[in-house]
Amino acid sequence: MPRGASAALFLPQLQGLRHEPGPLHRQLYERLRQAILTGVLPARSRLPSTRALAADLGVSRNTVELAFSQLDAEGLLERRVGSGSVVALPEHARPPHGSPRAPTRRPAPAPPLRARARRVAELTLPDQPTGILPLTPCMPALDAFPLSLWRRSLQRQGRQLGTRLLTYGEEAGWRPLREAVAAYVGASRGVRCGWQQVLIVSSTQQALDLVSRLLLEEGDAVWMEEPGYLGARAAFSSVGARLVPVPVDEEGLRVDAGLTRAPKARLAYVTPSYQYPLGLTMSFARRLALLEWARASGAWVVEDDYDSEFRYTSRPLAAMQGLDDSGRVLYVGTFNKVMFPSLRLAYLVVPEPLVEPFRRAKSLADGHTPLLSQAAMADFMERGHFTAHLRQMRLLYAERREALLDALRRHAGDRFQHVGSVEAGMHVAVKLAGRGDDVALVERAAGRGLDTRPLSAHYLGRKRASGLVLGFSGVGPAALRAAAASLVSVL
Amino acid sequence: MPRGASAALFLPQLQGLRHEPGPLHRQLYERLRQAILTGVLPARSRLPSTRALAADLGVSRNTVELAFSQLDAEGLLERRVGSGSVVALPEHARPPHGSPRAPTRRPAPAPPLRARARRVAELTLPDQPTGILPLTPCMPALDAFPLSLWRRSLQRQGRQLGTRLLTYGEEAGWRPLREAVAAYVGASRGVRCGWQQVLIVSSTQQALDLVSRLLLEEGDAVWMEEPGYLGARAAFSSVGARLVPVPVDEEGLRVDAGLTRAPKARLAYVTPSYQYPLGLTMSFARRLALLEWARASGAWVVEDDYDSEFRYTSRPLAAMQGLDDSGRVLYVGTFNKVMFPSLRLAYLVVPEPLVEPFRRAKSLADGHTPLLSQAAMADFMERGHFTAHLRQMRLLYAERREALLDALRRHAGDRFQHVGSVEAGMHVAVKLAGRGDDVALVERAAGRGLDTRPLSAHYLGRKRASGLVLGFSGVGPAALRAAAASLVSVL
Numbered sequence: 001m002p003r004g005a006s007a008a009l010f011l012p013q014l015q016g017l018r019h020e021p022g023p024l025h026r027q028l029y030e031r032l033r034q035a036i037l038t039g040v041l042p043a044r045s046r047l048p049s050t051r052a053l054a055a056d057l058g059v060s061r062n063t064v065e066l067a068f069s070q071l072d073a074e075g076l077l078e079r080r081v082g083s084g085s086v087v088a089l090p091e092h093a094r095p096p097h098g099s100p101r102a103p104t105r106r107p108a109p110a111p112p113l114r115a116r117a118r119r120v121a122e123l124t125l126p127d128q129p130t131g132i133l134p135l136t137p138c139m140p141a142l143d144a145f146p147l148s149l150w151r152r153s154l155q156r157q158g159r160q161l162g163t164r165l166l167t168y169g170e171e172a173g174w175r176p177l178r179e180a181v182a183a184y185v186g187a188s189r190g191v192r193c194g195w196q197q198v199l200i201v202s203s204t205q206q207a208l209d210l211v212s213r214l215l216l217e218e219g220d221a222v223w224m225e226e227p228g229y230l231g232a233r234a235a236f237s238s239v240g241a242r243l244v245p246v247p248v249d250e251e252g253l254r255v256d257a258g259l260t261r262a263p264k265a266r267l268a269y270v271t272p273s274y275q276y277p278l279g280l281t282m283s284f285a286r287r288l289a290l291l292e293w294a295r296a297s298g299a300w301v302v303e304d305d306y307d308s309e310f311r312y313t314s315r316p317l318a319a320m321q322g323l324d325d326s327g328r329v330l331y332v333g334t335f336n337k338v339m340f341p342s343l344r345l346a347y348l349v350v351p352e353p354l355v356e357p358f359r360r361a362k363s364l365a366d367g368h369t370p371l372l373s374q375a376a377m378a379d380f381m382e383r384g385h386f387t388a389h390l391r392q393m394r395l396l397y398a399e400r401r402e403a404l405l406d407a408l409r410r411h412a413g414d415r416f417q418h419v420g421s422v423e424a425g426m427h428v429a430v431k432l433a434g435r436g437d438d439v440a441l442v443e444r445a446a447g448r449g450l451d452t453r454p455l456s457a458h459y460l461g462r463k464r465a466s467g468l469v470l471g472f473s474g475v476g477p478a479a480l481r482a483a484a485a486s487l488v489s490v491l
Numbered sequence: 492m493p494r495g496a497s498a499a500l501f502l503p504q505l506q507g508l509r510h511e512p513g514p515l516h517r518q519l520y521e522r523l524r525q526a527i528l529t530g531v532l533p534a535r536s537r538l539p540s541t542r543a544l545a546a547d548l549g550v551s552r553n554t555v556e557l558a559f560s561q562l563d564a565e566g567l568l569e570r571r572v573g574s575g576s577v578v579a580l581p582e583h584a585r586p587p588h589g590s591p592r593a594p595t596r597r598p599a600p601a602p603p604l605r606a607r608a609r610r611v612a613e614l615t616l617p618d619q620p621t622g623i624l625p626l627t628p629c630m631p632a633l634d635a636f637p638l639s640l641w642r643r644s645l646q647r648q649g650r651q652l653g654t655r656l657l658t659y660g661e662e663a664g665w666r667p668l669r670e671a672v673a674a675y676v677g678a679s680r681g682v683r684c685g686w687q688q689v690l691i692v693s694s695t696q697q698a699l700d701l702v703s704r705l706l707l708e709e710g711d712a713v714w715m716e717e718p719g720y721l722g723a724r725a726a727f728s729s730v731g732a733r734l735v736p737v738p739v740d741e742e743g744l745r746v747d748a749g750l751t752r753a754p755k756a757r758l759a760y761v762t763p764s765y766q767y768p769l770g771l772t773m774s775f776a777r778r779l780a781l782l783e784w785a786r787a788s789g790a791w792v793v794e795d796d797y798d799s800e801f802r803y804t805s806r807p808l809a810a811m812q813g814l815d816d817s818g819r820v821l822y823v824g825t826f827n828k829v830m831f832p833s834l835r836l837a838y839l840v841v842p843e844p845l846v847e848p849f850r851r852a853k854s855l856a857d858g859h860t861p862l863l864s865q866a867a868m869a870d871f872m873e874r875g876h877f878t879a880h881l882r883q884m885r886l887l888y889a890e891r892r893e894a895l896l897d898a899l900r901r902h903a904g905d906r907f908q909h910v911g912s913v914e915a916g917m918h919v920a921v922k923l924a925g926r927g928d929d930v931a932l933v934e935r936a937a938g939r940g941l942d943t944r945p946l947s948a949h950y951l952g953r954k955r956a957s958g959l960v961l962g963f964s965g966v967g968p969a970a971l972r973a974a975a976a977s978l979v980s981v982l
Binding site (some may be wrong): 205356 | 526584604606608611612614616619620622625632633634636638645646653654656657658659660662692693694696697702703705706707708711725726729730731742831832833834835847848851852854855856857858860861862863864879
């Protein structure tokens with residue numbers, strides 16, 4: 001068995017061995033045993049050699065040897081001199097006196113997936129980073145997050161509200177947070193809404209999921225920016241919508257192309273502030289053209305205003321929502337990028353007639369969003385900590401952005417071409433000179449501990465640019481410079 | 492305008508006036524203005540008299556007078572001597588120099604709902620209580636919740652994990668919590684699973700929603716307990732499933748009736764531990780019959796084990812999941828009732844082949860569940876606080892249950908007939924002697940501040956028992972006795 005396969009097979013189960021109590025060999029034994037009994041490691045699957053596994057895990061060979069012997073003694077492994085070990089047949093694996101707790105069941109055959117489940121199985125979902133690696137797109141600077149101020153907001157609200165914060169919450173969200181969001185998006189983004197139009201959700205993904213489930217029917221055409229955001233694609237196609245790629249140029253979505261390809265589309269999804277992934281701003285003329293189409297055809301426009309907080313030189317254009325006089329725009333914003341990802345708070349501003357349907361859809365999906373984080377977020381905003389944090393992050397990210405672009409220029413010269421036109425956001429897109437294979441490049445970069453995304457994966461059609469999506473917000477200038485050098489070395 | 496209508500119209504917007512800074516008349520003016528500008532109060536709608544509104548809000552008439560004069564001066568109200576005030580036309584309502592922040596848009600006409608949205612609009616969703624009233628079903632004793640221990644778990648985990656807790660989480664849940672849940676349901680409910688089969692979700696509702704979206708196609712038949720839980724009904728019918736009512740007798744779901752009515756159903760939803768709403772336990776023979784049908788026909792069984800923690804005399808039967816040898820059972824449990832509702836943590840245990848599809852469905856629905864509460868919950872369980880809390884709640888709820896049933900017997904005699912057969916749960920169901928109208932009774936009870944539910948609303952078919960679902964867990968014996976007396980007085 002090749003080394004690479006061993007690591008790929010085992011690492012998810014075997015991570016974090018050193019952070020837990022008890023001897024390492026015992027931990028390793030427990031996890032392997034669990035994996036065998038639950039069918040994660042099916043019968044007859046071959047384990048790596050003790051030497052290879054020890055090297056992969058960074059433990060002594062003796063540790064692995066002890067774990068394997070114990071499994072062998074229990075009849076869970078068959079060890080063969082020279083040819084390594086294989087997982088024993090499930091019959092052997094059943095403990096002699098099956099207790100109700102032991103997961104001894106034979107793994108059931110995979111049931112045939114029907115249409116809905118198949119659709120979900122076939123979706124390309126955006127990768128969710130779990131660690132903080134250099135170049136991860138849209139990862140905030142967690143080391144610079146004002147954690148103690150945030151904890152104080154949590155504690156203050158927890159104390160002040162006591163049991164009121166323990167009971168059920170309003171489906172549409174905690175009212176003080178809805179009010180704070182309405183005031184914030186009004187003042188900073190020109191969004192025109194009453195607080196009643198603000199629905200608190202857990203993420204942009206949940207907002208897009210609710211939109212899909214309420215506003216789209218199977219077969220409906222949806223204009224998607226080409227290239228565009230994978231999470232939106234997944235949400236819309238999970239309900240059977242037909243995705244229509246509409247090219248993006250330096251002015252943003254080419255509304256004329258949309259009109260040619262699918263004039264009767266029901267919805268258009270756009271990221272006008274800082275197009276994902278290309279980092280362009282949609283022009284005023286295009287915004288008006290898109291709104292005019294939506295008004296005339298009765299289509300919906302979903303304005304995903306992620307990252308709009310981060311502009312480093314120019315003033316941003318106000319949100320499209322504020323230009324819309326016919327109630328066709330649904331506006332999405334998130335706190336998970338400007339605060340921290342595990343917060344799980346985002347918001348959706350909907351036209352008045354959609355307030356009640358969306359409240360019901362949210363109730364159906366998960367009841368409501370947790371109250372403590374909502375109350376703490378409202379407190380954090382009301383005390384001015386949120387805008388202060390944004391100001392600080394703008395300075396930090398502007399510096400990081402420059403550091404990354406500088407280092408790329410220095411090391412790569414013109415082998416990378418930076419695409420974006422505005423100094424904004426938390427990532428940049430670069431195109432590869434020539435016709436390089438960006439997927440292979442991303443894999444080579446991953447070997448160096450770099451978390452980049454292939455630009456080509458963001459296209460729906462066959463005409464794809466090759467390049468990389470590179471985050472600059474998560475780590476400091478020195479780490480970015482090192483990452484850029486390392487990236488260029490695998491070009 | 493009658494007083495009642497005035498209160499109903501205004502109170503949602505006007506609640507909490509006294510808890511905010513600034514003079515009352517200014518607050519009232521701001522809120523009315525907002526309501527007018529956003530179309531919540533449409534043009535030509537009539538406002539209550541200053542006297543009636545002042546009385547409703549418990550403020551002085553002068554306060555209302557000041558607010559109305561200001562709105563009048565701005566052209567937002569037309570005041571007429573004798574006939575009260577009406578909201579001015581939207582043209583008048585636009586401020587002279589429309590700033591982008593002012594929500595001046597004419598309310599858009601309600602868009603026609605299409606199939607998916609119509610389905611959601613037509614669902615009967617369970618009422619979500621927002622306050623703690625006597626008799627609210629399934630409301631935990633929040634006053635007895637060990638809040639300081641819980642806060643310590645939150646703080647300990649927050650400190651220990653630092654930024655690790657800020658970043659993205661695994662879609663299927665925080666691993667230590669998945670492990671703690673697997674151990675807990677194994678030991679206490681006889682559920683057989685590896686931790687990898689445990690998916691952390693935000694609520695039973697989200698679990699049922701994910702089940703519906705993955706396992707059901709439009710038109711699929713689903714066996715529903717008759718009477719049964721409204722939240723499950725809503726989840727399954729939102730994806731277009733055909734709900735088949737299957738009667739419940741003293742042994743639980745009548746599997747024979749299901750076999751007659753819809754032998755080819757794709758899924759059966761059951762609450763075997765403590766049937767909702769009737770409070771019966773499904774017999775062992777029925778459980779085996781249901782599993783046998785599922786095995787033979789390839790159908791799924793959703794075992795909603797809500798409230799199973801609360802048994803006051805007998806030992807509970809173990810979960811059906813532990814009897815299932817063919818991987819057809821999906822097991823659902825929740826922390827939102829045994830801890831507190833706004834926690835938003837629940838779990839779904841799925842057969843091995845469904846682990847990956849459900850992980851993807853969760854990712855699509857909302858990314859993942861917040862990390863801090865998951866980490867704190869795992870900590871709370873590992874330290875034994877969870878089982879200690881359960882022990883305490885069992886004593887408390889047993890006492891409350893007795894208090895309510897005693898008081899009902901004393902006051903109502905045989906006008907109420909208690910249905911349940913086991914001493915368990917957080918509610919009881921009572922039937923009305925004769926053919927009383929339970930919906931009208933619930934309304935009369937609401938007039939006395941009692942939050943009860945009509946039994947008849949839990950039926951799908953036309954043959955409905957009339958009665959009440961009464962919670963006993965939220966308030967103490969004295970309050971329950973008072974509530975029972977008050978309830979009987981409106982019989």
